[in-house]
């Protein structure tokens with residue numbers, strides 16, 4: 578028997594596999610047993626109702642997709658009344674993702690959504706900071722830290738910070754949110770990109786730019802997860818291009834304690850179950866008794882070279 582349990586930022590999970598925010602919805606319970614996954618992560622909720630981005634919202638590539646969805650949200654009251662009840666019957670911790678345009682609003686929505694049934698609040702800090710320069714909070718270590726400090730002061734639930742990859746030094750942002758009290762970091766959201774519909778002389782996305790996700794992003798986000806894991810002591814959750822158990826194992830071995838499966842949930846609805854079973858089979862094959870022993874198990878062939886040392 579392999580011990581698949583992990584402890585992530587204040588919560589015990591049956592196994593280290595969960596969905597990325599926005600990539601599962603209530604209907605998933607019709608095709609798989611949500612008791613089997615490590616956590617349920619819900620779509621980001623914002624303080625006000627939002628329509629999201631104008632269409633087109635998505636461009637597909639062979640190995641990924643470029644998306645500008647823009648967080649359509651029905652707001653926190655709808656979430657509490659209509660979304661949360663769907664998940665009450667499952668014995669799986671629920672992670673509620675939130676986002677807001679100001680630090681105050683992050684605090685208020687965190688307090689409001691610390692409702693019965695919510696185990697963790699995940700901060701989606703990839704949204705614009707409307708009190709400052711409009712750049713995403715997550716692009717600035719100090720702005721990210723302010724958000725996390727306010728959220729921690731507004732809830733007794735663990736707070737996970739979901740980082741944006743659209744930075745030069747992601748480890749600096751991870752350290753800032755750790756110092757601000759984050760219980761874990763998720764690495765990372767979509768990478769900014771764009772595409773042009775040349776026939777029509779138009780941007781392919783209604784929003785012009787969007788977030789690139791899916792398998793093609795894995796080497797880039799994996800590198801970031803490795804850098805983040807070496808920079809912080811809190812658990813790191815890898816999120817970027819995980820489609821198979823092998824992909825998830827890469828993230829665990831570079832230092833992540835858990836993983837989120839995103840785009841692959843749309844391609845293969847029960848992908849998370851295959852990832853869980855595949856990790857367990859790998860542990861059995863390699864004689865690994867506890868999945869948490871895989872965290873950081875990668876051994877660089879030549880040690881750490883100059884400039885790579887922690």
Ligand SMILES: Cc1cc2nc3c(=O)[nH]c(=O)nc-3n(C[C@H](O)[C@H](O)[C@H](O)COP(=O)(O)O)c2cc1C
Pocket residue numbers: 596597598599600620621644646648674701739765766767790791792794816817818819837838839840841
């Ligand atoms: C359709 C779609 C919607 C998403 N919505 C959200 C969201 O609401 N909040 C969030 O933090 N991340 C959101 N994400 C990002 C995912 O949670 C995940 O971090 C990202 O897609 C990278 O993982 P992947 O390469 O496995 O897809 C969304 C991704 C997709 C594809």
